[in-house]
Amino acid sequence: MPHPHLPAACLYSRPSLGRLWKKVQLTCSPFVQRPELQRLYRLPSSAIRRHWGRRPYSVLALGCADGVKESLLLEKLPPPAVLLAADTNPGLARLAATRLAARTKLWRKIDLTRPLPASLARDLHPVSSNGIPIARRHPLLITLFGVLPNLPPLPLLKRVARFLRPNDLLLFSANLAPGTCGFSGALRVLSQYDNPPTRSWLESAVGRLRPRLPKGRMQFGIFPDPRQKSLARIEARWIGAKKTLTVFSSRRPTSSQVEAWIRAAPMQKVACYLDPLGEEGVWLVARRA
Numbered sequence: 575m576p577h578p579h580l581p582a583a584c585l586y587s588r589p590s591l592g593r594l595w596k597k598v599q600l601t602c603s604p605f606v607q608r609p610e611l612q613r614l615y616r617l618p619s620s621a622i623r624r625h626w627g628r629r630p631y632s633v634l635a636l637g638c639a640d641g642v643k644e645s646l647l648l649e650k651l652p653p654p655a656v657l658l659a660a661d662t663n664p665g666l667a668r669l670a671a672t673r674l675a676a677r678t679k680l681w682r683k684i685d686l687t688r689p690l691p692a693s694l695a696r697d698l699h700p701v702s703s704n705g706i707p708i709a710r711r712h713p714l715l716i717t718l719f720g721v722l723p724n725l726p727p728l729p730l731l732k733r734v735a736r737f738l739r740p741n742d743l744l745l746f747s748a749n750l751a752p753g754t755c756g757f758s759g760a761l762r763v764l765s766q767y768d769n770p771p772t773r774s775w776l777e778s779a780v781g782r783l784r785p786r787l788p789k790g791r792m793q794f795g796i797f798p799d800p801r802q803k804s805l806a807r808i809e810a811r812w813i814g815a816k817k818t819l820t821v822f823s824s825r826r827p828t829s830s831q832v833e834a835w836i837r838a839a840p841m842q843k844v845a846c847y848l849d850p851l852g853e854e855g856v857w858l859v860a861r862r863a
């Protein structure tokens with residue numbers, strides 16, 4: 575029987591928790607420390623340009639936080655016609671919209687555990703009062719960086735796939751388990767999570783829960799994902815005298831597990847960019863015809 579899991583949004587949605595998460599990023603994230611990982615977010619611009627040529631396009635940045643990764647990509651592309659930044663933390667989404675260049679910028683609070691609302695499509699492709707599109711629909715680039723580790727990945731990819739139209743693209747990242755075995759690979763990166771700044775962020779989130787949790791301690795470990803036993807999941811668990819709660823989890827798939835999700839979503843791979851150390855990958859995919 576899996577332990578109850580705190581919804582991932584509870585770790586990010588308040589402004590103070592968003593700030594603590596950012597501090598963790600700046601002090602512990604390999605993305606900040608390793609230029610090879612930053613490069614993964616610039617590289618797809620060439621394949622996107624090849625795919626669409628000079629056509630105008632729009633961007634839907636899902637779970638974008640403050641948009642740092644999207645900014646690396648968009649610096650290499652012409653500004654989109656419409657940029658919609660969407661996150662459970664609307665303050666972070668607003669920062670992303672401020673940071674990124676676009677002709678029209680919007681931001682929204684969103685819940686990525688639910689189907690993507692039809693209102694997103696209306697914001698991206700406005701229609702007149704009699705339902706006629708105001709402008710020709712541009713192809714859409716959806717970005718989804720750093721979210722797949724936190725939410726059940728295949729259901730999330732399926733929800734995004736349902737939103738894609740022919741000729742749209744999805745660019746997403748996954749935090750990988752280096753090597754071919756998810757569990758031993760996850761062990762190699764455990765210290766990226768089990769450290770004082772991450773503990774302090776997660777303990778702050780636990781401290782804000784109502785009703786309060788009974789006294790306990792935070793323990794990190796690697797466990798099989800309850801929905802996919804072969805998938806390694808790094809978890810931070812709150813261990814109380816009578817109850818255990820999974821406060822945080824980060825899935826660490828191998829690249830072949832990610833490719834199986836793409837096929838199951840169902841989508842098709844356009845290009846993929848892998849970290850030389852095998853800790854992160856970025857996939858460019860499209861709806862399967």
Ligand SMILES: C[S@@+](CC[C@H](N)C(=O)[O-])C[C@H]1O[C@@H](n2cnc3c(N)ncnc32)[C@H](O)[C@@H]1O
Pocket residue numbers: 582583586587637638639640643660661662663666684685686687718719720721724
């Ligand atoms: C690990 S952070 C990644 C942020 C950023 N994209 C990056 O890669 O640096 C996960 C992001 O997903 C957002 N998030 C978590 N759960 C969410 C949910 N249920 N709906 C929408 N956004 C969510 C968080 O607010 C946060 O910005």
